[in-house]
Amino acid sequence: MLCLETTDLCHRYSAGEAVLHDIALAVPHASIYGFLGPNGAGKTTTLRLLLGLIRKQRGTISIFGRHLDEHRVEILRQVGSLIETPSLYEHLTAAENLALLQRIHRVPAARIAEVLERVGLAATRDKRAGQFSLGMKQRLGIAAAMLHRPALLILDEPTNGLDPNGIIEMRDLLIALNREEGTTVLVSSHLLAEVERLVSHVGIVHRGRLLFQGTLDALRRESQSAAHVSLHTADDGHALRLLADAGVPARCGSAGLVLPAMPPPHIAAINRRLVEQGVEVYAIGAQGGDLESIFMNLIGSRAA
Amino acid sequence: MNSVFVDAFRCEWLKRRRSLGAWLVAVGAFFTPAIITVVRLIRHATLPQLYADPLFWTLHWRNAWESMAIFFVPMAAILATSLVVQIEVRNNAWKQVHALPLHTATIFFAKFAVILLMLAQFFVLFVLGIYLSALLPALLVGGVAFPPAPPLRVFLADTALYYLDCLPIVAAQYLLSLRFNNFLVPIGIGFLAWIAALSALSWQYANLVPYAYTMLDFLKDNPDARRAVVSSGMHALAAAWSVLFVAAGYVGFATKAQKG
Numbered sequence: 001m002l003c004l005e006t007t008d009l010c011h012r013y014s015a016g017e018a019v020l021h022d023i024a025l026a027v028p029h030a031s032i033y034g035f036l037g038p039n040g041a042g043k044t045t046t047l048r049l050l051l052g053l054i055r056k057q058r059g060t061i062s063i064f065g066r067h068l069d070e071h072r073v074e075i076l077r078q079v080g081s082l083i084e085t086p087s088l089y090e091h092l093t094a095a096e097n098l099a100l101l102q103r104i105h106r107v108p109a110a111r112i113a114e115v116l117e118r119v120g121l122a123a124t125r126d127k128r129a130g131q132f133s134l135g136m137k138q139r140l141g142i143a144a145a146m147l148h149r150p151a152l153l154i155l156d157e158p159t160n161g162l163d164p165n166g167i168i169e170m171r172d173l174l175i176a177l178n179r180e181e182g183t184t185v186l187v188s189s190h191l192l193a194e195v196e197r198l199v200s201h202v203g204i205v206h207r208g209r210l211l212f213q214g215t216l217d218a219l220r221r222e223s224q225s226a227a228h229v230s231l232h233t234a235d236d237g238h239a240l241r242l243l244a245d246a247g248v249p250a251r252c253g254s255a256g257l258v259l260p261a262m263p264p265p266h267i268a269a270i271n272r273r274l275v276e277q278g279v280e281v282y283a284i285g286a287q288g289g290d291l292e293s294i295f296m297n298l299i300g301s302r303a304a
Numbered sequence: 305m306n307s308v309f310v311d312a313f314r315c316e317w318l319k320r321r322r323s324l325g326a327w328l329v330a331v332g333a334f335f336t337p338a339i340i341t342v343v344r345l346i347r348h349a350t351l352p353q354l355y356a357d358p359l360f361w362t363l364h365w366r367n368a369w370e371s372m373a374i375f376f377v378p379m380a381a382i383l384a385t386s387l388v389v390q391i392e393v394r395n396n397a398w399k400q401v402h403a404l405p406l407h408t409a410t411i412f413f414a415k416f417a418v419i420l421l422m423l424a425q426f427f428v429l430f431v432l433g434i435y436l437s438a439l440l441p442a443l444l445v446g447g448v449a450f451p452p453a454p455p456l457r458v459f460l461a462d463t464a465l466y467y468l469d470c471l472p473i474v475a476a477q478y479l480l481s482l483r484f485n486n487f488l489v490p491i492g493i494g495f496l497a498w499i500a501a502l503s504a505l506s507w508q509y510a511n512l513v514p515y516a517y518t519m520l521d522f523l524k525d526n527p528d529a530r531r532a533v534v535s536s537g538m539h540a541l542a543a544a545w546s547v548l549f550v551a552a553g554y555v556g557f558a559t560k561a562q563k564g
């Protein structure tokens with residue numbers, strides 16, 4: 001079952017070029033969905049549209065199986081969000097900032113202490129938000145987003161400004177919320193490595209287009225199929241003929257020869273054979289196969 | 305009133321705690337009474353005669369309202385409105401407000417109600433200040449007759465009308481503040497509109513100028529006014545302008561393409 005679904009979502013800021021093209025997100029219920037893409041890809045624009053913060057121009061958005069256009073207020077009751085920088089009233093304390101929201105969401109006041117504890121800010125509840133460091137603000141922003149136990153959390157690059165330790169804590173917190181309360185988490189990031197150990201599903205967006213969407217495992221499989229061995233020699237033509245004789249399907253790439261992925265001993269054997277036949281090998285090695293390179297590959301190959 | 309609105313209003317009211325707008329209301333309201341008190345203490349020799357005057361309260365009331373009606377009320381309306389809206393802009397908080405489970409109208413009117421209540425506070429504190437500025441010199445300077453009980457009913461009626469008179473300014477400034485994120489724009493426009501209203505006072509259609517009503521109200525029966533001011537139907541006109549600006553402000557707010 002899908003928690004959030006969009007079809008055909010497009011957006012154009014006034015008088016500018018289109019920044020989103022036909023975005024069709026499918027965020028499964030109780031998943032942790034990583035929405036990935038480089039800076040300027042359109043992540044924040046998409047998430048703003050999902051919350052109704054910018055007027056939708058084309059496409060449909062449904063959350064919890066209802067259309068956002070008609071059921072905005074009911075939907076938002078179950079959604080917690082943090083878009084770009086946290087929205088904190090700097091002249092108010094951490095607890096006061098949460099008390100504002102507690103009133104609207106009608107949750108017990110005790111929940112304020114609970115979420116502050118959860119994000120590690122229990123000791124600073126009476127400090128003004130203006131005196132917080134960037135990382136502390138980010139934590140308070142998360143506390144605000146999860147205050148009313150939303151069924152869906154929409155977090156836009158929530159690890160901005162966090163130290164490595166903070167990033168791990170954030171990851172553990174989101175995983176715990178997902179496991180314990182079944183919260184669906186839609187989290188954007190420009191770094192795959194940062195969310196690789198957090199997410200169950202991935203959507204990769206680049207220049208406003210969704211290039212990949214599926215489970216993390218499916219992305220891994222795709223990345224394995226994209227893996228190859230690259231070879232660079234003094235005489236690539238000669239090497240190509242020798243490889244063909246040996247039954248290795250090789251082809252010319254942009255920088256040397258491209259061979260299918262193979263186990264390391266086979267790579268060593270090919271190297272030995274080429275050297276024995278008098279071909280000087282400059283470089284040979286496995287390429288791709290990890291998530292970061294499939295990510296870069298997707299972005300690079302479809303960037304034109 | 306439904307309880308969602310009450311919660312939204314209380315939430316908005318909390319936000320102005322310790323904010324510049326909240327301080328401005330308190331300081332601004334007591335400014336004129338404080339000046340009057342200080343001036344009287346300096347000129348204490350004239351006090352016995354002033355306090356013995358049977359028209360003491362009328363004179364005192366007019367004296368206190370002069371700078372208020374001409375300057376402080378329009379300025380307070382302009383600044384308080386901008387400062388309240390600016391709380392959201394400065395803290396990047398509009399996006400959070402609009403992502404709350406509230407209807408746009410609730411958000412719009414809860415914030416507007418906060419501005420109205422702050423200004424009501426400003427007026428009440430000012431009236432209290434007027435009263436204190438009458439009492440204090442009498443208490444501090446010897447040989448001055450204690451003033452009689454003030455005509456409270458008249459004062460409250462006057463104050464309520466002044467409040468109504470400033471509503472077009474509040475509503476127009478609210479519209480502008482929601483429209484422009486840079487607070488200098490609404491404040492600048494408000495200031496220019498105030499100057500324009502000031503120079504339009506002796507115009508035959510002055511009663512149509514939305515920023516002029518507090519001034520017209522003060523000048524309407526002032527024997528010192530250079531020319532008769534046109535103030536016919538001004539309270540009804542003030543109410544009409546207010547409704548118009550609020551409606552326009554709401555339409556602009558609800559149809560904004562980008563909400564923070």
Ligand SMILES: Nc1ncnc2c1ncn2[C@@H]1O[C@H](COP(=O)(O)OP(=O)(O)O)[C@@H](O)[C@H]1O
Pocket residue numbers: 013014016019037038039040041042043044045046
């Ligand atoms: N308010 C805006 N007005 C005009 N263009 C914008 C605005 N916000 C973002 N953009 C443009 O839209 C594109 C996508 O931006 P954004 O959604 O913020 O990307 P991301 O969050 O993935 O970094 C960028 O090219 C950016 O310049």
Ligand SMILES: [Mg+2]
Pocket residue numbers: 040043044045084156157
């Ligand atoms: Mg962004």
